[in-house]
Amino acid sequence: METLFWCFLIGGALFTIVTVFIGDVLGDWFKPIVVAGAGTAFGGAGILLLKYTALGNGAVFAISLLIAVAAALLVLFGFVFPAANSEVSMGFSMQELEGKIGEVTIPVPETGYGEVMIKLGAANTIHTASSFDGMPLSAGTRIVVVKVSDGVVRVSDLEM
Structure with a gap:
């Protein structure tokens, strides 16, 4: 019986290492971390x-099986499900920039291009800018x- 538990302990640890590399390939229907955690908990218990x-x-087999199920549920509800919902994306549409406030980082001439920094969420983004009113803007x-057109933000002095 001890050999069975050692096999589960070692097998679970090896399975965990392997699934770190191929876990995404297996898809959403199979959560390898839950299976590996349950197998390892079963063997260790x-x-x-x-x-x-x-x-x-x-009795040892039954109690170990209960501990494995508890460990699997703990991993599933304590780690897998919360982690699946925690994805954050910094993607944005250039059209969302209209109305945003920023700061000139490279001077914008009357008819040329400069650069502005605009805060979006917790990050700052840098964009090519031109003057909307034809007035030069210093750093x-x-x-x-x-306005946003052709990937260039058209900006105006906020305090004017």
Whole structure:
């Protein structure tokens, strides 16, 4: 019986290492971390119960199985499901920049291009900019995005 538990303990650890590399390939229907955690918990609990209790093989097997199910549920509800819902995307549409406030980082001439930094969420984004009113904007000037066209933000001085 001890050999069975050692096999589950070692097998679960190896399975965990392998699934780190191929876990995404297996898809959403199979959560390898839950299976590996349950197998490892089953093996570890069985070894400890055999060594440190006077329970018979059947009782050790049943208790180890219950511990494995509890570990699987803990991993599933404590880690897998919350992690699946925690994805954050920094993607945005250029059209969302209209009305945003930023700062000139590279001066924007009357008829050319410069660069502005606009805060989006927790990040700052840098964009090519041109003057909407035909007025030059120096570095450090606070601006507002008036229009976006062809990937260029058309900006105006915010304090004017």
